[in-house]
Amino acid sequence: MGRGAQSLVRVAVVVRAGAAPLWWLGVFAAGIGLLVPGLTGRRIGVLAGAALFIVTAAAVAGVRRRRYVHFAEAATRAGRTDHLQDRRVTVRAWRRAHRWQLLAAFVVAVGISFALPAAGGAVLAGAGAGLWAKAWWLGHRESRAGTLLWLRSDWTARGPVGRPVKGFRSTGIAAGDAAPGGARRR
Numbered sequence: 479m480g481r482g483a484q485s486l487v488r489v490a491v492v493v494r495a496g497a498a499p500l501w502w503l504g505v506f507a508a509g510i511g512l513l514v515p516g517l518t519g520r521r522i523g524v525l526a527g528a529a530l531f532i533v534t535a536a537a538v539a540g541v542r543r544r545r546y547v548h549f550a551e552a553a554t555r556a557g558r559t560d561h562l563q564d565r566r567v568t569v570r571a572w573r574r575a576h577r578w579q580l581l582a583a584f585v586v587a588v589g590i591s592f593a594l595p596a597a598g599g600a601v602l603a604g605a606g607a608g609l610w611a612k613a614w615w616l617g618h619r620e621s622r623a624g625t626l627l628w629l630r631s632d633w634t635a636r637g638p639v640g641r642p643v644k645g646f647r648s649t650g651i652a653a654g655d656a657a658p659g660g661a662r663r664r
Contacts, residue, residue, distance in 0.1 A: 483559035486628035486647055487568045489546075490620065490660030492638045494613035495572035496580075501606030503584045508599025511591030520595050527600030534601050538608025539615070545639040550619060550627055553648040560647070563631055565656040572634070617659020624651050626658065 508527060516523050556562075573580075587598030620626050625648040633642045657663045 483557065483561060485561045485563055485631040486556060487563045487631045487634060488565065488654060488656050488660055489627040489629050489638045489646060490613045490616040490658070491565050491568045491656050492572060492629070492634055492660075493609055493616060494660035495569045496576065497606045497609035497613065499573060499580050499606070500583075500602050500609065503580060504587065504599045504601070504603030504606060506599070507584055507587035507591065507602055508596040510588050511594075511596035511599050514591050514595055516591060516595035517593045518595070523591070523595030523597050526594055527597040530597055531600040531604040531607070534604030535608040535611065538605050539611035542639050543612075543615075546616065549639060549643070549646040550623070553625070553627060553646040556628055556647040556649045556653075560628075562628065562649070562654045565654070565660070565662065568631075571631075575635070613660045617657070617661070620651070620658040625649065626651060626653055626656075628654075 511523065511527075512520060518526075583602055587602050590598030616627065628647040628649060629638060629643060629645075630647075633640070633644070636642055651658065655663055
């Protein structure tokens, strides 16, 4: 990279990177939880899990939305020398950096099943669904504005709008290899 050039990752891709692992680990943990009768019984566990799924998905989809909007409205144009990271590389890096947290969340979700069957898995799956909803919301916003939102790759350790993040960059809608919302471009 040249002088002043920075590596940029798509905001929606970073948001979406955790959705699939959380969803599938949650579904698997809920399935394991159904095998265990638990302290409360399967029926109560499943009903509590369904309620927790909805609450978690809504909370994850809505958290820090105001900060996303602020950074999106104040986004500066990406420079010509900035390097736009591939979607696949961004997803792999995020998942590698968070693999131990994902494993710990899965173990906790399975452990909760001994008290409340399937509820822990439902919370994990709800978090995954909430991340997909947030990525969809970002994609809708990007499509409406006709710009894609990017952020410096060295700022992603605490999330796309964490404390180190100072702002977003923007490019045209055709830049990069991911569609608005972070999905693979067809």
